[in-house]
Amino acid sequence: MSAPVAPSAVRVRPASVDDARGVAEVHVQAWREAYVRQLPATVLAGLRVEPRIERWASIIEDDVTDVFVAEVDGRIVGWATAGDGRDDDRPTSRELEGIYVLAAHHGTGAGQLLLDAAIGAGDAYLWMMDDNPRAEAFYLRNGFVRDGIERDQLLADHPIHIVRLVRHAGVRQWAAVKDAETALLTADVRRDTARVDELLHPAFVEIGRSGTLWTREQIVGALAEESADSRATPQTDEWQFRQLSPELVLVTYRLTTPSRISRHSSLWDVGGTAPRLRFHQGTVVPPASAQ
Template sequence: MTATLVRRATVDDAPAIARVHLQSWRETYPPVLPAEVLDGLDLDARTARWQEILDEGRSTVHVAVAGGEVVGFASAGDGRQDDAPAPRELEGLYVLARRHGTGDGARLLAAALGDRPAYLWVWRDNARALAFYGKHGFDADGAEDTHTVNEHPIPAVRMVRP
């Protein structure tokens, strides 16, 4: 297995982050999002959004690079909720399915948050993600929400690490 380098993302990484983001959604969300929604995800629009995020600098974004290819990313920032249970929010962490089990996710999580208190939202039925975050000190705190993608609901639970 190719060694992984985790580094801070730059605006030049936006296309690669967008590609990983969309591929990860297509690998993860078929049980909850219809195929036409996943097939219709727009790489150009997602790239433009990641360019904005990286330009704004509100979130810190890290990428995992293996064999010269971005294979995962994590973004974190100040909590976006007024009643945030911790000062930092893990806004997203995605690793390509072929890299699951390599430690890339753990390295990205460490780069994004260190050992600081934080929270995140995760799809309620994503057993793999729930187990991963639990292994890294996060517990569901009872808060639930519904995130919507193209008018399709994704039930989410909040997990917090003190």
């Protein structure tokens, strides 16, 4: 039995106008491979290479978007595009606009080489179709996380839901902030005065549901007096994060208990060795607008 043939080396380079057909071919084939669950079969079957060739030639030639291709034995097997960010509220100044590799070349390192060429190791963001676990796992390995921003849009005239992922120095802080915020929602931590003291900033204040201003000392005391069964740990979702400055992170989320749904905003100081909560406010959502 003969030994397996080693895969050919992947070469990544900036695209030229002559690559427009190869990029268009990968565009169509990669969509058909990647979006079987997300797009109707009729949409995928209707994709055509020819109309995309001129468009890709224009994109490559106008030099606004950086386009890179991955080649194996002289054939384009993947591409990536990046630019300064197409969104008014862009969280970083670099956007990975698209990246596709043919399924036959998954696991060869082509995707990683393309991503590195397009955005390097610096801060960046991207939009991803939701419910795309393979792609999300790849982005997670490269330091990207969801920041809670999502929206609906059309892809090939078909409605899809997309989510935003970001990568920057603050992302690691966000995970610590979420852990700390979640801890403050658990009954055991809320009754642990020493632990609450560690989590609250010396200047902490809270605006209660009635509009009352609570000081740090009042909150610590009130939490210590909660009975053991007075508060089950609630469910949370719709987390969003904003890096307001190197030292401040704003987090918002929805909280659900058996009796009510509320939306919460917290301002965390991340300038020290561990996050400390500076401000918190919760607002009960009326039943008609709870969803």
